[in-house]
Amino acid sequence: MQHFLTTADWSRSRLQSILDDARDLKAEPYQARLRNKTIALIFFNPSLRTRSSFDIGAHQLGAHAVVLEPGKGSWPMEFELGSVMDQNAEEHVREAARVLSRYCDLIAVRAFPKFQDWSVDRQDKIIHAFAEHATVPVINMETITHPCQELALMLTLQERLGMVDGMKFVLTWTYHPKPLNTAVANSALMIAAKFGMDVTLLCPNEDYRLDERYMGLAQEYTSSQGRSLTVTHNIEEAYSGAHVVYAKSWGALPYFGRWDEEKPVRDAHKHFIVDAEKMALTDNAFFSHCLPCRRNVKVTDEVIDGPNSLVIEEAENRLHVQKALMSELITP
């Protein structure tokens, strides 16, 4: 039995075999591979694509999905072992995970950071607690990384570009009125690096570097394949010659939990928006973003609606890669 918590635990070749299967499933969506199987989808945070694509994907494979929302439709939950549960939480993850493992064949969990203390959030306790206590496979539906989005992104790139080795992938920070999760940024960095791209991280200043864990993995992936990882704050340098521009906003880790202090810095970088002028510097690059996306804040209508925009394809591919993933985990 294996979990899918982060792509860091999976080799490039195993990930590629999931992508290959996803392509098959895209061509032939209804396959009763998971007949008489049940999937639990646990959302601690909102979702549109993830919720519907997992639910529909399970159904297309003959399985049945149930959606649970702890703290809303379900009980608030405790994650620490040994704690004295005299506060708000009514249920310990140890029971929830073990009971759901009796009812279901797979548990998928979305649990965003709390945004108060990065040293706590970076431990990713909720998904790890489920993985520790569950006796069935656990899938990460976004915590501090978003590995399903990684698979969707890479499938989309391979559909348009074939093998992407050596191509220039730019992950650009963009403005957003609120400090956001670094999950998709961490993930984009890792998957582009893992699949042999030359990766450039464009951000306003050094405070917007991603966590050393993900920077280190990206460095390791690129170095070992003779590729490069570059961090720059220079927009022109970043976009120049790019094959793929991937946009995402995130909050600066040094200001974590003290967002009022970061606000002026973010507000000063609204010009990081992806627009046609910047895209003109690239090698006719594809543009993508994970959705939901604030139009005319992160990217102009012109770019997101343009012929090189992959946002809808990437969102569609969530369905296909997740089906391949569920299939791999439940019936390896």
Added chain:
Amino acid sequence: MQHFLTTADWSRSRLQSILDDARDLKAEPYQARLRNKTIALIFFNPSLRTRSSFDIGAHQLGAHAVVLEPGKGSWPMEFELGSVMDQNAEEHVREAARVLSRYCDLIAVRAFPKFQDWSVDRQDKIIHAFAEHATVPVINMETITHPCQELALMLTLQERLGMVDGMKFVLTWTYHPKPLNTAVANSALMIAAKFGMDVTLLCPNEDYRLDERYMGLAQEYTSSQGRSLTVTHNIEEAYSGAHVVYAKSWGALPYFGRWDEEKPVRDAHKHFIVDAEKMALTDNAFFSHCLPCRRNVKVTDEVIDGPNSLVIEEAENRLHVQKALMSELITP
């Protein structure tokens, strides 16, 4: 591909063929017509009948439904093209509709008016935005009209009365402690007129006339078939000789968004309640209402529980007409 946004876009004969099919589906509920199809049900507002009848109806046809609630389980949404999305909305309908169109074969949307400015609400932007951006059929599950309720009402009347041409249909305003949506009132007016009934609108005073758009359509439908549309504030005149009494409360459009000013007017008309005394003036009329219904405020227990009450039949028929409708839109 065709949407079902309002019955105004559909001919009487096409609507009749849906009603005919609904009768077949009522006799034989399980037919795998929509096997391997998926339906997205998007609720911006609460629902009991609509949610369960669409979900169950889809299942009975072999399809799978997913329920999404933007702003609750899903992301808050933007509907204007070209807007700079720096406020609350995280997702633009353009992405949501296109992505769901990749996952699903039909999108159904419930989006009530905001009740602040009728000149805005009457544009019915949300459902039209979904219809514009989706690449699959869109069904209106109640916005400023409620076309599925229209089909259910007409099927119920035809089951009891056969063809209803020339029969007297009374839409009576009733009291309700809050100003309500005009959707079902607009819809009742349109469908009764479209199917050749003599239509009487009974309301407290001229302020409670419905929007000119729906008054105009009802006038056009009745005139072209040699029938009449009458507006009256006289209870006795309205009920006299009626074959069908349909009750609904709604807020007066001239007071839209300034409900405190309307309150005394509404409060002065609690006697518009449908009761046995009024029903005695009719030609043994059937009574109906769309549900949910406040008992002993809009209608007395005696009438709603009486032998001529069609409320449960009409609610049941929601299931059958919606199945016929989904079937027609997905596999025309």
Added chain:
Amino acid sequence: MQHFLTTADWSRSRLQSILDDARDLKAEPYQARLRNKTIALIFFNPSLRTRSSFDIGAHQLGAHAVVLEPGKGSWPMEFELGSVMDQNAEEHVREAARVLSRYCDLIAVRAFPKFQDWSVDRQDKIIHAFAEHATVPVINMETITHPCQELALMLTLQERLGMVDGMKFVLTWTYHPKPLNTAVANSALMIAAKFGMDVTLLCPNEDYRLDERYMGLAQEYTSSQGRSLTVTHNIEEAYSGAHVVYAKSWGALPYFGRWDEEKPVRDAHKHFIVDAEKMALTDNAFFSHCLPCRRNVKVTDEVIDGPNSLVIEEAENRLHVQKALMSELITP
């Protein structure tokens, strides 16, 4: 047609036949007994196990479940007949139950007490209103009793102990920071008594006796089978020689709705926690609890994680007994 509102309405032998069928279904979970059937699950309160086990159980039998949450995704509801509905409730249970009976083959309801006035709560109006107005079977998914939990508990005990007649069952009150529903306590008392166990109720003082209705039933069940019902406040006496220790917290009925006054009493009895020292007094007793369970408040990690803990088995068995129950009610 029969409802399942409380086990008090069902004979021991009929309950046993449900348990026997549950064992068969546990061995062979997928049986298309309820093909083309639909189940409505109505939650007025949160749920994890109940919601997922009913949904999954229905699916495993070939049926389809829809989840409704009045007041959240659905309309607030009125339960009194004859009321003038000019307050918050938009829908009367009489309509909701009759309409759902047209859409579905079974209605299951969770409705906790309001915790303001026990003389009101003990009437259990919501579930009885559904049972009165529905034209399909109604299942109690926890109100002031929790009969599905009773079945799961008894199946679990029989799996470990065979027939339990004459064995010592201890229901122990435990501390909890909030006053809780007596439902599971009432239920544990009834089912252990009904199946011929010697029942001991351990609680801090006379104020924590359960309602006379359930005390009376337990007395009747035990007396008629030559067994005993004992109430004690002495921990050592209760645990001594026990074969089963079942833990639950509940609020003291004499303080109902005036919980601030009860708080010091509860706070003074934190030592009622189930721990290894107390369990050592038993005849190697099994421990169980209905979940969710506050660890190290109601029971120590050592006991709940120990080899004699049945909590996960009992929770799993919810699935199996509920499938047998749905099967019995829909296709008797």
